[in-house]
Amino acid sequence: MKKNRNVGIVxxxxxxxxxxxxxxxxxxxxxxxxxEALEHAGITLNDVDCVVHGNMExxxxxxxxxxxxxxxxxxxxxxxxxxxxxxxxxxxxxxVADNLVAxxxxxxxxxxxxxxxxxxxxxxxxxxxxxxxxxxxLQTGALTGVFAQKAIDKxxxxxxxxxxxxxxxxxxxxxxxxxxxxxxxxxxxxxMDTLAENSPTLVGDLKMxxxxxxxxxxxVVIFASEEKAKEICKQPAWIKDHITxxxxxxxxxxxDAPHTTTHEYAAQKLFKRNGITSPVDELDVFEMYDPSxxxxxxxxxxxxxxxxxxxxxxxxxxxxxxxxxxxxxPSGGVIASNPIGATAMVRVAEAxxxxxxxxxxxxxxxxxxxxxxxGFGGVMWTVxxxxxxxxxxxxx
Amino acid sequence: xxxxxxxxxxxxxxxVRNNTTQRFQEMELxxxxxxxxxxxxxxxxxxxxxxxxxxxxxxxxxRTISDAPMTDVLGAHMxxxxxxxxxxAQAIIYGASAIMSxxxxxxxxxxxxxxxxxxxxxxxTNLTFDPFFTRPVGLDYCSAAGFQAQAYLSKSxxxxxxxxxxxxxxxxxxxxxxxxxxxxxxxxxxxxxxxxLCDPIRELHAYPVSDGAVGMILAAEDLxxxxxxxxxxxxxxxxxxxxFYLGDRDLTSNFALKGAAExxxxxxxxxxxKTAFDIVEISDQYAYQYPMWLEGLGICDEGKAxxxxxxxxxxxPAINASGGMLAGNPLNLGGFVRAAEGAMQLMGKxxxxxxxxxxxxxxxxxxxxAGQFHTVVILGSD
Numbered sequence: 043m044k045k046n047r048n049v050g051i052v053x054x055x056x057x058x059x060x061x062x063x064x065x066x067x068x069x070x071x072x073x074x075x076x077x078e079a080l081e082h083a084g085i086t087l088n089d090v091d092c093v094v095h096g097n098m099e100x101x102x103x104x105x106x107x108x109x110x111x112x113x114x115x116x117x118x119x120x121x122x123x124x125x126x127x128x129x130x131x132x133x134x135x136x137x138v139a140d141n142l143v144a145x146x147x148x149x150x151x152x153x154x155x156x157x158x159x160x161x162x163x164x165x166x167x168x169x170x171x172x173x174x175x176x177x178x179x180l181q182t183g184a185l186t187g188v189f190a191q192k193a194i195d196k197x198x199x200x201x202x203x204x205x206x207x208x209x210x211x212x213x214x215x216x217x218x219x220x221x222x223x224x225x226x227x228x229x230x231x232x233x234m235d236t237l238a239e240n241s242p243t244l245v246g247d248l249k250m251x252x253x254x255x256x257x258x259x260x261x262v263v264i265f266a267s268e269e270k271a272k273e274i275c276k277q278p279a280w281i282k283d284h285i286t287x288x289x290x291x292x293x294x295x296x297x298d299a300p301h302t303t304t305h306e307y308a309a310q311k312l313f314k315r316n317g318i319t320s321p322v323d324e325l326d327v328f329e330m331y332d333p334s335x336x337x338x339x340x341x342x343x344x345x346x347x348x349x350x351x352x353x354x355x356x357x358x359x360x361x362x363x364x365x366x367x368x369x370x371x372p373s374g375g376v377i378a379s380n381p382i383g384a385t386a387m388v389r390v391a392e393a394x395x396x397x398x399x400x401x402x403x404x405x406x407x408x409x410x411x412x413x414x415x416x417g418f419g420g421v422m423w424t425v426x427x428x429x430x431x432x433x434x435x436x437x438x
Numbered sequence: 439x440x441x442x443x444x445x446x447x448x449x450x451x452x453x454v455r456n457n458t459t460q461r462f463q464e465m466e467l468x469x470x471x472x473x474x475x476x477x478x479x480x481x482x483x484x485x486x487x488x489x490x491x492x493x494x495x496x497x498x499x500x501r502t503i504s505d506a507p508m509t510d511v512l513g514a515h516m517x518x519x520x521x522x523x524x525x526x527a528q529a530i531i532y533g534a535s536a537i538m539s540x541x542x543x544x545x546x547x548x549x550x551x552x553x554x555x556x557x558x559x560x561x562x563t564n565l566t567f568d569p570f571f572t573r574p575v576g577l578d579y580c581s582a583a584g585f586q587a588q589a590y591l592s593k594s595x596x597x598x599x600x601x602x603x604x605x606x607x608x609x610x611x612x613x614x615x616x617x618x619x620x621x622x623x624x625x626x627x628x629x630x631x632x633x634x635l636c637d638p639i640r641e642l643h644a645y646p647v648s649d650g651a652v653g654m655i656l657a658a659e660d661l662x663x664x665x666x667x668x669x670x671x672x673x674x675x676x677x678x679x680x681x682f683y684l685g686d687r688d689l690t691s692n693f694a695l696k697g698a699a700e701x702x703x704x705x706x707x708x709x710x711x712k713t714a715f716d717i718v719e720i721s722d723q724y725a726y727q728y729p730m731w732l733e734g735l736g737i738c739d740e741g742k743a744x745x746x747x748x749x750x751x752x753x754x755p756a757i758n759a760s761g762g763m764l765a766g767n768p769l770n771l772g773g774f775v776r777a778a779e780g781a782m783q784l785m786g787k788x789x790x791x792x793x794x795x796x797x798x799x800x801x802x803x804x805x806x807x808a809g810q811f812h813t814v815v816i817l818g819s820d
Contacts, residue, residue, distance in 0.1 A: 046440045046540045067570070093679075098503070099496040099523075104669040105565035106524070110682050117679040119697060122811065123532055126496070126523045128503035134520050138532065142571035146440045147531075147675075171502040285488075286518040290510035307516055420506050 044436045049143040050278030051394040051429070053083025053264035059224040059379035062160050062293065063258035064127030068102065069114025072156050072260045076116055079152065079262035082400070084274055090264070091148040093117040095124045096131040096136050097156045097383030101167045104247040107156075115154055128171070129331070129419020130286070131155060132261060132387025136427060139265040140281045151265045155384035159256040164382070171420075185253070187245030190336040194247060196350065202339070205357050206252060207234040210335040210377065212363050216279050217374025219364070219404040224257045224379040247336075254333045254375075259381030261388045268433060279394035279413070282434045284427040285312045291421045304424040305416075312426050313347065318412075321346045323357070326410040327396045329389035331373050333419035342370070345416065345426075364406050372396065372404040386417030390427055397431050440538035444662035445817070446655045446670035447476035448778045448785070450617050453650035453766045456554040462499065465651035466511045466548045471657055477665040481513045481729060488542025490514040491533055493526035493549025495770050497523040497562050500555065512548060525721070526652065526774020527803035527813040531675045533656045539729065543661050548653035548654060551768035559647065559769065560637065561819075572683070579723075579769075580644065582807035584636035586689040587726040591638060593690045598638070600628035600747045601725040605642050605764055607750070608722075612761025614790040621646065621765040629725075643725035648766040652775050657771025659661075674816035684808060692734030695804075696813040699735045702800075702814035711736040715755040717783045717799035719776035722762045723769070727809070729800060732757070735814070755800075756793045759783065773803015777815050784819045 057063070057071050066074070101245030104110065108117070108124045119256040123142070127134045132155035139151040159415060164184030172178040179350040191205050193202045211231055217223035229237065241251035271278040276287075287304040302310075309321070318324050330345065332338035342362070344351035356362050362370040373392040376385055393413035410431065417425035449472035451465050460468075480486045490512035492505035501507070505521035512519050522529035533545035556562050563579035590596070605624060612621040624642060632642040655665075662669040678697030681687050699711065708714045718737055719773040722728040729743030737754065738746045751757055758764075760779040767775045780799030782788045797820070803813040 044540050046538060067568075096523075099565075100502045103565055104569070105495075105562055106806055107566075108524075108679075109566050109810050110568045112679055112682050112810075118681050119693075120679055121677050121701065122679050123522070123528050123677075124524045125520055125532070126503075127505065127520055137520075139536075141532070141535040141539040141541055145535040147535050147538070167502050170500070171506055173507060173595040174501075286520065287516055288509045288514050288519040290515045291506045302516075304516065338552065420503055421509075 045434070046144050046146060048268035048433050049265050049281045050268060050275065051263055051281070052266045052271050052275040052278050053079040054391040054395055055079025055082060055262040056222050056388060056391065057260045058222055059257045059259035059381060061224065061255065061257060061287040063158065064099065068107065068158055068235065069111050070205045070256060071158060072111055072154060073114035075260040075262040076114065079264050080359050083264045087116045090120065090150050090152045091216045092142055092151045094135050094151060094153040095122060096126045096135045096232050098126060098128065098167065100170055100380065101164060102158055127420060128423065129382055130386050130423050130425045131383045131419065132385055132408045133390060133415065133417025133425035133427060134286065135387055136263060136390045137284045137286060139424065140284060142266050145269050153265065154260065155230050155387035156260040157381040157383040159381060160258055164256045169345045174373040182245055184333055185245045185248060187248040187382045190247035191339065193340050201354070203238065204234065205339045205354055206335045207238055208357055210252060211375045213335070213371060213375045216364060216372050216404060219377035220373050223374040224255050226378070232417050238270060248334060252335045254376045254380040255378065257379050257381040259379060261385050261391050263382040263387060263391050263394065273297055277398050278428045279397035280433050282428040282430045283312060283316055284425065286425045288423045303344055304422055305341055308424040308426045309345045309347060312428060313329045316428055322348060325368055325412050325414050327372060327393060327406050328394045329373065329415045330375065331386055331389055331416050332371065332377060333418065335377060364404060369406045372401060372406055386419065386425065389415040389417060393429050397429055442659040443534040443537045443656055443672045443699055444659055445672065446657050446662050446665045446669055447473045447779045448654045448781045449473050450652040450775060450778055451650045452617050452619055453648040454620050455647060457552065457649040462550045462552065463507055463511050466508060466550050469548050469651045469653040470511060473653055477655060479655065479665055481517060483542065485543055487513065487544045487546045487655065488788040489518045489536050489545045491529045491545060491547040492519065492521045493547065493770060493774060494521060495523055497565060498551050498553065498556060498770065502806045512546060525803035525805050525813055526771050527777055527801060527815050528677065529774065530672065530777055530815055534672045537656060537658050544655060544657040546653070546655055548651060549771050549774050550651040551770050552649040553647045553768045554649050559649060577807070579807050580636050580639065582638050582684060585684060586808040587638050587724065589689045590660045590726055590730050594741060594743060596726065596729055596744050598630060599626060601643060602626040603747055604725045604728045605629045608758060608761050608764040611759055611791060612765030615765065616789065617762050618761050620764040621761060639724050645723045646762045646766045648768055650768065650771065652771055652778050654778060654781065670781040670784045671818050671820065673818045674702045675814065676701025676705065677811065677813040680810045682810065689808055692730065694809060695731060695734030698812040698814045702816050706816040708816070712754065715798050715800045716793060716796035717759065717780050718755045719758045719760060719775055719779050719799065720758060720762060721772035722758065722764050722802045723772065723804070725764065735800070735802065759791045759793055773801060773813055776803060777801035777817065780817050784817060
């Protein structure tokens with residue numbers, strides 16, 4: 043692949059994330075993030091050529107919400123596009139913006155991911171995703187206790203539960219450094235056992251404390267062509283590559299046969315075409331879409347192309363913490379804040395902030411030359427984005 | 439300079455009032471199979487289809503992530519699939535950008551909708567309105583169009599008889615279009631005496647409820663010329679958003695459409711839209727929109743659309759040779775089918791409705807209440 047021209051992230055904005063943003067309506071919530079992103083990029087709305095918008099209609103029950111949201115997005119008189127792909131939406135919107143700028147169609151594109159989950163029933167909205175004839179009665183929304191059970195089967199009960207809670211507390215420690223995060227609980231490692239015991243059960247071994255939040259929030263990322271980005275931003279975060287891997291919706295197609303997950307498949311392909319052989323050593327930070335700590339502990343090995351034991355060791359040795367070998371989710375991740383249509387974009391936005399050196403208190407120490415961000419959604423779908431500090435060079 | 443993009447294959451299902459024999463997936467599968475018969479292309483990161491785009495809508499499908507059941511039909515199992523949740527004409531622009539950016543070499547786009555599935559499409563479009571002020575009073579796309587029709591008819595002087603002529607002409611054209619089998623021919627009297635839907639919009643002034651699917655394959659120029667003898671080039675595009683509250687807008691100004699057209703013409707290097715096109719396909723969801731959108735596009739001068747209707751536009755481009763949306767397409771596929779029809783004309787594959795020697799086409803799509811958002815796509819045989 044040879045990119046027509048480079049695309050850099052030049053501005054990031056996020057609303058404050060919370061379970062109940064009753065102080066603002068949907069366009070107002072979006073507007074908070076829009077203003078912050080414009081300010082971060084040092085540009086005005088007049089400089090934006092195109093607005094990219096996405097969220098899930100059935101969470102808030104608003105049809106074509108980009109129409110009403112125009113009041114807050116600033117899309118009036120501008121070109122726009124609306125793309126949605128479930129939980130991956132935010133990451134997909136980044137791919138859309140990248141294509142729109144790289145193609146030469148637009149010089150400056152503003153992408154907006156949004157959700158105000160308090161205005162609907164999130165679990166009902168996700169359950170509604172299943173086929174009405176075959177799957178809907180079996181669906182528990184995103185509350186997938188089966189993955190807790192799988193991790194227990196794989197690692198043994200004690201080890202798995204300990205790793206899950208350690209991961210959970212690390213994420214909370216990160217969230218405590220991020221003033222935008224929704225859930226900042228001040229958890230300590232010595233509370234590990236009591237926390238899990240006292241937390242209400244959702245499904246099987248999946249407890250409330252393990253699960254991601256339901257949040258209200260918006261995220262905005264501004265993209266510019268190389269020429270423009272260098273003009274307005276002293277350190278853009280460049281989009282080196284992205285890959286989207288979806289799969290068909292019937293999970294049972296493979297029976298119990300082992301198969302490559304979309305995470306593994308996407309990571310292998312992306313790393314191969316970008317010459318990355320040892321992700322843990324070569325990447326400086328990873329913002330991973332982790333809907334629960336059970337998924338979090340299991341996906342480290344899938345994305346990092348390492349064995350489960352090596353992944354467990356990364357958790358045990360604090361290597362996924364800020365200051366570790368490969369910090370995961372310095373922002374606190376999805377377990378801390380989850381406005382679904384924005385969530386995957388927050389991953390990219392946070393990875394970009396780390397490269398730009400603008401992550402504030404949760405900035406990882408040392409140089410961030412290469413950052414990875416993932417989106418997760420749909421029926422186990424993955425979007426992976428690779429960001430770099432240096433503008434990519436393309437050979438014929 | 440980015441590489442050029444061309445449409446290599448186009449396919450659509452018949453659009454019918456209530457397709458009781460197929461699910462969404464099966465309608466799209468019919469389209470996919472027809473596309474694969476037309477061009478010899480597989481799924482691959484390089485030299486093949488590297489991205490699939492679905493056009494569908496969660497509310498109309500009553501399913502969160504309405505593209506989730508489409509992944510396998512779109513050939514995207516363990517591949518790239520995305521959903522454009524607007525008029526499908528937008529998906530053409532996005533698909534072209536993915537090729538122009540260098541991200542992939544070919545893109546498959548298939549859209550579907552079953553308007554018959556919802557109890558009422560007004561119930562669906564009522565949900566576009568904000569839950570505080572405009573939703574509780576019962577606004578939907580039809581009533582918003584009613585306001586716009588009132589304002590436009592009083593400004594333009596278009597008569598009830600002229601509106602009827604538009605519908606008569608649409609049905610006449612549709613009688614030659616095998617994909618609109620349920621749009622019988624009507625007379626001016628039929629239209630003028632049809633029940634009032636939302637004053638001044640009559641039942642026959644409104645686009646019919648229909649189910650169907652449509653798709654196309656886009657490819658980079660060097661690949662496209664190997665796949666087909668009749669590539670249709672994507673030569674320009676533009677879209678534009680108006681404000682939301684109807685009271686904040688001048689409903690007769692054509693603000694969004696004029697902006698969209700201006701951008702598209704600039705990108706395509708078009709200076710005189712009156713003479714630039716052989717084919718014009720517009721999304722006329724309601725009869726009053728036919729003259730209004732034509733004025734907005736600059737196909738005729740403002741205030742002159744009545745004359746164009748009366749003269750049947752004898753010297754101008756063929757307008758809605760397919761029958762247009764008045765002969766039936768679902769809301770989110772209007773502009774997509776228009777572009778597909780434009781491409782079929784330029785490929786010389788439009789059958790009985792073929793316009794001889796057609797070389798350039800304009801396709802138009804619209805989203806939102808009273809034309810809040812418009813898309814214009816310009817196609818050419820070179």
